[in-house]
Amino acid sequence: MNPQLEKIWMKVQKPGRYTGGELNSVIKNKEEVDIRFAFCFPDTYEVGMSHLGMKILYGVLNDMEGVWCERVFAPWIDMEEELRSAGIDLYALESGDSLSLFDIIGFTLQYELSYTNVLNMLELAGIPLLCSERKGLEHLVVAGGPCACNPEPLADFVDLFFLGEGEEVDCELIELYREYKKKKGRKEDFLREAAKIPGVYVPSLYHVSYQEDGTIQAIEPEQGVPSKITKRVMMDLDSIYFPDRFVVPYLDIVHNRAVAEVLRGCIRGCRFCQAGFIYRPFREKSVSTIDKQCRDLCENTGYDEISLSSLSTSDHRNLNPLLDQLLTWTKDEKIGVSLPSLRVDNFSTDMMSKIKTVRRSGLTFAPEAGTQRLRNVINKNVTEEQLMKTVETAFRGGWNSVKLYFMIGLPTETMEDIEGIAELGQKVVDAFYTNPDKPKGKGVSVTVSASGFVPKPFTPFQWEPQDTVEMFREKQKHLVNCVKSRKLSCNYHEAVVSFLEGVFARGDRRLGKVLLEAHRLGCRFDGWNDCFSYTKWMQAFENCGVDPAFYANRRRSFDEILPWDHLDYGVTKEFLIRECKKAYANETSPNCAESCSACGAACFKGGICVEDRKNLV
Amino acid sequence: MKTVRIWFKKTGAARFISHLDLNRCMARAVHMAKIPLWYTQGFNPHAFITFALPLSLGMTGERESMDMKIDETKITNEEILFRLNKALPGDLRVFAVTEPKLKPGKIAFASYTLCMEPETGSVCQLRKEWEQFLSQEKIITEKKSKSGMLTIDIKPDIRDMQIREENGKLVSDCILPAGSEYNVNPSLLVEAFRKETDQDFYCEYIRHGLYDASMRNFE
Ligand code: SF4
Numbered sequence: 001m002n003p004q005l006e007k008i009w010m011k012v013q014k015p016g017r018y019t020g021g022e023l024n025s026v027i028k029n030k031e032e033v034d035i036r037f038a039f040c041f042p043d044t045y046e047v048g049m050s051h052l053g054m055k056i057l058y059g060v061l062n063d064m065e066g067v068w069c070e071r072v073f074a075p076w077i078d079m080e081e082e083l084r085s086a087g088i089d090l091y092a093l094e095s096g097d098s099l100s101l102f103d104i105i106g107f108t109l110q111y112e113l114s115y116t117n118v119l120n121m122l123e124l125a126g127i128p129l130l131c132s133e134r135k136g137l138e139h140l141v142v143a144g145g146p147c148a149c150n151p152e153p154l155a156d157f158v159d160l161f162f163l164g165e166g167e168e169v170d171c172e173l174i175e176l177y178r179e180y181k182k183k184k185g186r187k188e189d190f191l192r193e194a195a196k197i198p199g200v201y202v203p204s205l206y207h208v209s210y211q212e213d214g215t216i217q218a219i220e221p222e223q224g225v226p227s228k229i230t231k232r233v234m235m236d237l238d239s240i241y242f243p244d245r246f247v248v249p250y251l252d253i254v255h256n257r258a259v260a261e262v263l264r265g266c267i268r269g270c271r272f273c274q275a276g277f278i279y280r281p282f283r284e285k286s287v288s289t290i291d292k293q294c295r296d297l298c299e300n301t302g303y304d305e306i307s308l309s310s311l312s313t314s315d316h317r318n319l320n321p322l323l324d325q326l327l328t329w330t331k332d333e334k335i336g337v338s339l340p341s342l343r344v345d346n347f348s349t350d351m352m353s354k355i356k357t358v359r360r361s362g363l364t365f366a367p368e369a370g371t372q373r374l375r376n377v378i379n380k381n382v383t384e385e386q387l388m389k390t391v392e393t394a395f396r397g398g399w400n401s402v403k404l405y406f407m408i409g410l411p412t413e414t415m416e417d418i419e420g421i422a423e424l425g426q427k428v429v430d431a432f433y434t435n436p437d438k439p440k441g442k443g444v445s446v447t448v449s450a451s452g453f454v455p456k457p458f459t460p461f462q463w464e465p466q467d468t469v470e471m472f473r474e475k476q477k478h479l480v481n482c483v484k485s486r487k488l489s490c491n492y493h494e495a496v497v498s499f500l501e502g503v504f505a506r507g508d509r510r511l512g513k514v515l516l517e518a519h520r521l522g523c524r525f526d527g528w529n530d531c532f533s534y535t536k537w538m539q540a541f542e543n544c545g546v547d548p549a550f551y552a553n554r555r556r557s558f559d560e561i562l563p564w565d566h567l568d569y570g571v572t573k574e575f576l577i578r579e580c581k582k583a584y585a586n587e588t589s590p591n592c593a594e595s596c597s598a599c600g601a602a603c604f605k606g607g608i609c610v611e612d613r614k615n616l617v
Numbered sequence: 618m619k620t621v622r623i624w625f626k627k628t629g630a631a632r633f634i635s636h637l638d639l640n641r642c643m644a645r646a647v648h649m650a651k652i653p654l655w656y657t658q659g660f661n662p663h664a665f666i667t668f669a670l671p672l673s674l675g676m677t678g679e680r681e682s683m684d685m686k687i688d689e690t691k692i693t694n695e696e697i698l699f700r701l702n703k704a705l706p707g708d709l710r711v712f713a714v715t716e717p718k719l720k721p722g723k724i725a726f727a728s729y730t731l732c733m734e735p736e737t738g739s740v741c742q743l744r745k746e747w748e749q750f751l752s753q754e755k756i757i758t759e760k761k762s763k764s765g766m767l768t769i770d771i772k773p774d775i776r777d778m779q780i781r782e783e784n785g786k787l788v789s790d791c792i793l794p795a796g797s798e799y800n801v802n803p804s805l806l807v808e809a810f811r812k813e814t815d816q817d818f819y820c821e822y823i824r825h826g827l828y829d830a831s832m833r834n835f836e
Pocket of ligand 1: 280281282592595596597598599600601602608609
């Protein structure tokens with residue numbers, strides 16, 4: 001490590017974010033390494049280190065001969081200042097080497113509001129931001145993660161994107177890179193070749209033209225590159241790589257525990273939820289695989305808590321046998337098992353008793369909308385009756401704090417739906433007091449949390465206009481006014497933040513210059529309240545002559561060419577249109593375990609799409 | 618049941634973790650190493666680890682210790698050492714496991730090495746000024762205490778100061794009061810010096826050992 005770094009660490013808050021040296025971090029001999037890969041998480045250490053995808057790929061890449069994958073996080077404001085004033089580049093935690101010494105710089109894109117951090121991190125290592133300014137093969141900038149399903153706003157900066165799950169495609173790309181590095185090939189040739197790898201999208205090989213009204217006229221691939229890029233999916237979860245150890249931070253991070261992945265995809269098809277569509281099809285890991293992976297992780301990390309992670313863990317059809325299996329050894333080893341999210345419809349006392357050993361941080365449920373009508377529109381198939389039954393069970397079990405998540409600004413929403421949020425919250429409060437078995441001597445606290453709906457690509461709502469900032473604020477105000485009890489509290493997200501997210505979620509390449517301008521104006525950590533500056537962002541849009549409302553608040557027609565139309569995540573446009581029309585008619589759709597809605601993801605030939613539905617839930 | 622004293626070094630990246638983080642890290646390692654802790658009630662392993670004397674952030678500790686109660690019928694001291702080292706990051710190294718001789722409450726002094734590296738000017742000049750500073754009759758500093766800021770003279774507290782130059786650094790060994798009763802952090806001294814001198818320097822701190830009131834090694 002650069003001895004100068006030490007002096008800086010002494011001056012910043014939480015130096016543990018920047019020192020590396022944690023248990024299980026991978027140190028390799030540089031002599032034996034020919035490809036250096038910087039895995040960059042464009043947020044703080046604490047957030048990034050909690051992310052399962054990063055742990056998986058860190059393990060996959062470091063398992064490759066001759067490849068050394070290191071971690072890089074966005075330095076917090078104080079550290080950034082120190083680095084800049086000392087003239088030290090942003091560095092990777094394992095070696096302390098500047099990001100500029102790496103062959104491949106890979107970003108994971110978890111949320112749109114981290115895009116300015118991507119630019120800032122490159123700049124902090126003196127790496128040219130624009131692909132066109134990085135002529136050589138070195139500093140290849142790549143990115144993956146959920147936001148890669150519409151990567152267009154980043155097309156100017158990122159040489160290539162990985163679509164879908166990275167376990168295989170990342171390695172294939174690295175092998176190709178190694179070949180080109182060895183023969184000192186040209187970047188253009190490499191990219192052309194890379195574009196042939198399934199799941200790799202090279203934006204510079206696709207040309208976008210626009211019509212007079214600003215919508216897209218055509219997206220044209222260059223000769224010899226595929227016209228559609230299909231995401232990669234790992235079909236057999238029992239045979240894919242899973243790390244047997246995690247890097248264990250010294251610092252207390254967001255999720256400081258062992259995390260087992262129990263399934264991928266989701267059967268539900270909630271119409272607002274991008275994850276529910278882009279990760280299809282639903283695939284489960286077997287109980288024995290999960291059990292083994294949990295044991296290894298606990299053995300190698302010393303964690304005393306295991307979280308069973310996925311989009312909807314309680315949809316695992318063998319959840320109860322799994323919990324029983326885990327309990328056979330976790331009890332003796334004083335390890336607690338927790339579920340990150342609970343569903344309203346299958347929450348039971350039995351299950352509660354199995355996960356009870358874990359700290360009781362209060363329960364959270366997500367009805368998402370305040371009225372049954374609107375819940376049908378979004379296909380969130382949870383009834384009020386189920387919710388009430390669940391909270392009653394919880395109250396009987398000793399819980400007295402419940403948090404309910406909702407969205408405002410959903411398609412077809414009226415003020416009545418907003419009132420429904422407060423009413424539902426109130427009913428939960430009332431349920432506590434009418435419960436004869438309520439915990440003695442305790443009051444209840446119910447929180448309704450309302451976030452602004454952001455229409456996302458590859459969902460049935462991808463054509464919807466987002467509520468304007470004014471509309472959001474009016475609805476927030478109305479919600480607050482509807483809350484009558486002191487036992488019920490209410491919080492909501494900043495409308496301007498949802499708006500910006502909305503712009504970038506469905507943005508196109510023309511937002512690249514806005515991003516660059518916002519970066520120039522000093523925007524970073526936009527997802528953090530203390531850093532986000534709406535004024536600067538609006539300035540950036542104005543300076544570039546780009547109207548953000550064009551992206552966020554405009555209704556798109558079904559036949560408009562969308563910026564992500566050349567990317568294929570399995571789900572077809574026809575299906576999404578069908579779902580959108582059903583939404584307008586307040587009609588729900590069955591989940592994949594009940595029956596197949598022919599969404600298109602069956603093209604991957606696996607998971608629930610090919611299973612016999614008779615013995616499913 | 619018996620109490621064991623675990624001796625370790627805190628170096629490199631581990632210097633930059635707070636006492637709270639160290640506590641958690643050790644508890645995790647003890648859990649991972651399956652050290653048979655002696656539980657009285659409940660199972661909160663944190664409560665069973667007591668550190669002799671917390672080390673300030675950034676300081677290297679050459680001879681740190683923590684005590685824990687174990688079931689000695691189930692494990693040997695060698696085994697504890699071996700297993701803990703496997704469960705700890707490289708910058709926290711256990712080098713001995715012993716039977717405690719002194720109570721942590723008896724700690725009265727600690728020995729330190731201060732390495733000052735001039736950022737501007739020469740080490741020679743720095744030495745001159747440092748020696749001059751130390752030869753004053755009084756060294757008045759401000760020290761945080763439970764009852765607010767105290768102004769104290771720490772000159773009488775400095776013992777066995779030995780100064781030398783090494784690889785462009787000014788290296789000073791000394792002994793200062795330490796412990797829960799009265800503790801003088803060497804940074805108090807260095808920061809007081811920084812205020813007096815024009816020279817800019819970076820200082821690294823190493824704590825070597827702990828002693829009781831009659832300068833017997835804390836064992
Ligand atoms: S093809 Fe059918 S079963 Fe498969 S994900 Fe789509 S809707 Fe679900």
